[in-house]
Amino acid sequence: MTEVVRAPVLAVPAAASRAGTASPWRRAFAYALLIAVTFVLLYPLLWMVASSLRPDSEIFHSTSLIPQAPTLDAYRRGWNGLSVGFGQLFLNSLLISVLVVLGNVMSCAMAAYAFTRLRFRGRGFWFAMMLGTLMLPQHAVLIPQYIMFLKLGWVNTILPLTIPKFLAVDAFFVFLMVQFFRSIPRELDEAAVMDGCGPLRIFLKVILPLSTPVLATATVFSFIWTWDDFFAPLIYLNDIEKYTAQLGLRTFVDSAGQSDWGALFAMSTLTVLPIFILFLVFQRLLIEGIATTGMKR
Amino acid sequence: MPAAAAASARAVQRDDLAGYGFLLPWLLGFLLLTLGPVAASFYLSLTDYSGLSAPNWVGIENYRRIATDDPRFVTAMTVTFTFVLLSVPLKLLFALGVAVALNKGLAGLSFFRAVFYLPSLIGGSVAIAVLWRQVFAGDGLLNQALNALFGYEGPSWIANPSTSLYTLVLLAVWQFGSSMIIFLAGLRQIPQDIYEAASIDGAQPVRQFFKITLPLLTPVIFFNAVIQTIDAFKAFTSAFVISDGTGGPIDSTLFYTLYLYQEAFTNFRFGYASALAWILVLIIAVFTALSFLSARYWVHYDD
Numbered sequence: 001m002t003e004v005v006r007a008p009v010l011a012v013p014a015a016a017s018r019a020g021t022a023s024p025w026r027r028a029f030a031y032a033l034l035i036a037v038t039f040v041l042l043y044p045l046l047w048m049v050a051s052s053l054r055p056d057s058e059i060f061h062s063t064s065l066i067p068q069a070p071t072l073d074a075y076r077r078g079w080n081g082l083s084v085g086f087g088q089l090f091l092n093s094l095l096i097s098v099l100v101v102l103g104n105v106m107s108c109a110m111a112a113y114a115f116t117r118l119r120f121r122g123r124g125f126w127f128a129m130m131l132g133t134l135m136l137p138q139h140a141v142l143i144p145q146y147i148m149f150l151k152l153g154w155v156n157t158i159l160p161l162t163i164p165k166f167l168a169v170d171a172f173f174v175f176l177m178v179q180f181f182r183s184i185p186r187e188l189d190e191a192a193v194m195d196g197c198g199p200l201r202i203f204l205k206v207i208l209p210l211s212t213p214v215l216a217t218a219t220v221f222s223f224i225w226t227w228d229d230f231f232a233p234l235i236y237l238n239d240i241e242k243y244t245a246q247l248g249l250r251t252f253v254d255s256a257g258q259s260d261w262g263a264l265f266a267m268s269t270l271t272v273l274p275i276f277i278l279f280l281v282f283q284r285l286l287i288e289g290i291a292t293t294g295m296k297r
Numbered sequence: 298m299p300a301a302a303a304a305s306a307r308a309v310q311r312d313d314l315a316g317y318g319f320l321l322p323w324l325l326g327f328l329l330l331t332l333g334p335v336a337a338s339f340y341l342s343l344t345d346y347s348g349l350s351a352p353n354w355v356g357i358e359n360y361r362r363i364a365t366d367d368p369r370f371v372t373a374m375t376v377t378f379t380f381v382l383l384s385v386p387l388k389l390l391f392a393l394g395v396a397v398a399l400n401k402g403l404a405g406l407s408f409f410r411a412v413f414y415l416p417s418l419i420g421g422s423v424a425i426a427v428l429w430r431q432v433f434a435g436d437g438l439l440n441q442a443l444n445a446l447f448g449y450e451g452p453s454w455i456a457n458p459s460t461s462l463y464t465l466v467l468l469a470v471w472q473f474g475s476s477m478i479i480f481l482a483g484l485r486q487i488p489q490d491i492y493e494a495a496s497i498d499g500a501q502p503v504r505q506f507f508k509i510t511l512p513l514l515t516p517v518i519f520f521n522a523v524i525q526t527i528d529a530f531k532a533f534t535s536a537f538v539i540s541d542g543t544g545g546p547i548d549s550t551l552f553y554t555l556y557l558y559q560e561a562f563t564n565f566r567f568g569y570a571s572a573l574a575w576i577l578v579l580i581i582a583v584f585t586a587l588s589f590l591s592a593r594y595w596v597h598y599d600d
Binding site: 026027030031033034037038041042044045047048062063106107108110111113114115118119120121123126129130133135136137138139140141142143144145146147148150164166167168169174198199200203224228230231234235246247249250253254261264265267268269271272275276279283286287290291292 | 315318320324325327330333334335337348395398403413414415416418419421422423425428430431432438441442445471479481482502527531533534537541557558561562567570578581585
């Protein structure tokens with residue numbers, strides 16, 4: 001199906017040579033516009049961080065981005081605001097996210113290798129099936145999956161959130177890796193065959209080492225998406241000590257309600273922080289990933 | 298040549314083994330977690346099932362009730378379509394405008410690109426939904442700013458059913474960054490000499506935009522529109538967190554997925570919810586198919 005979507009595969013040239021085409025006035029206007037947009041976009045975010053450092057009395061009286069008397073009080077209140085410390089919830093999120101990354105990268109790379117490099121009966125058929133699942137909304141499988149995990153006794157454990165990822169259910173990553181593996185010259189495999197390598201050795205010694213860009217992209221995106229995921233943990237986790245940070249934060253909204261925005265903002269800031277750090281470190285990778293594949297987020 | 302035939306037969310044999318060996322995880326996942334559940338969910342949609350006793354066959358009763366006798370379904374459809382039809386065009390318009398401005402060869406391109414992308418990356422998280430709740434509350438940031446700037450006492454935008462959905466539209470538009478990146482990459486594919494030729498012919502920038510940029514960008518616009526529309530139909534987290542899982546006030550933010558969630562996981566009507574799920578899948582499929590049908594009339598591919 002994705003063949004039909006014709007995802008515009010767009011190279012990102014190092015620098016477009018448009019400099020100098022626009023008149024000074026137009027450039028000044030463009031700058032003014034961009035700075036205004038930056039300000040409007042970032043203002044709420046910066047204000048949230050600033051407010052997490054304010055005493056509660058100040059939050060509803062200050063639109064400024066600089067707290068008058070910065071304090072970490074809200075962080076202390078928030079960290080212990082639930083019956084389980086947020087530390088536990090962050091560990092839960094981290095464990096789930098790391099397992100999902102491992103599962104996704106391993107199983108999707110294996111499937112992509114089979115689809116691109118191995119010849120076996122039914123390959124075309126299964127490949128078409130894989131493309132078919134690319135655009136299938138999760139809602140079509142949601143309820144039977146839930147009932148199945150319920151019958152298996154997996155509900156209220158991390159198994160429904162992690163085990164499926166070891167079975168390459170995120171067809172998107174399979175597709176991403178198929179595209180990348182196809183760009184690796186076949187001569188390299190053939191040379192390895194001459195040297196007596198079997199499919200497993202070729203996969204481990206030739207394909208994977210040459211695929212670090214796509215493996216890194218898959219790693220970062222699957223970590224961020226899992227860290228941010230709310231729906232699956234909401235359905236599958238019941239006990240608060242098993243909650244992810246996202247789920248804990250949402251429970252905290254209920255218990256802190258309108259009363260302690262400072263603590264709420266402090267914990268909100270902390271749940272976004274890991275993603276922000278990944279964003280700073282892997283900015284190029286993320287942006288190129290979006291530009292070349294059209295990933296939705 | 299029996300030796301060669303044997304060798305090639307062996308090669309095929311070995312490839313089958315290796316092929317299915319590597320494919321095994323995906324194959325298991327496909328059969329157990331996709332194909333099986335798809336079939337099961339279609340079957341469940343024809344039953345009455347609470348998870349406690351065996352599913353009770355009711356035929357098309359669930360679908361009949363949805364179509365003729367479920368006011369909340371109508372509400373959910375209205376809310377979802379309003380959200381999709383407002384948020385997707387606004388987001389794409391904004392993304393295109395900013396991408397065009399960024400494509401003027403300005404210094405600091407990578408800075409702006411990164412900053413504009415950040416909201417798309419974090420916008421779906423609970424933290425941002427929490428922030429939105431505060432910003433658009435009666436005593437929230439927006440009203441404080443309106444009061445400070447214009448002395449205007451704003452209402453609670455979240456608690457008011459006639460404005461609550463628009464705060465979610467705004468949240469979606471705020472996440473225009475990933476579409477913008479795709480537009481930007483598309484703009485840079487347009488050969489520079491076309492513009493130079495047009496300039497020599499005396500075409501003004503506005504005319505160049507409508508006659509060159511826009512037509513050549515239609516494949517990218519189409520791609521963004523399809524992806525963002527599918528995504529918008531599936532929106533869930535922000536509406537859930539902002540409305541405490543109710544879709545309120547008075548169902549004004551009852552996204553389709555939220556209604557589906559309530560039916561399945563708070564009311565445990567798995568049969569009915571499966572029927573709702575199939576209708577959503579169908580709507581998305583029809584919408585995508587229509588997009589592709591319309592594409593031949595307005596999308597220019599250069600091959």
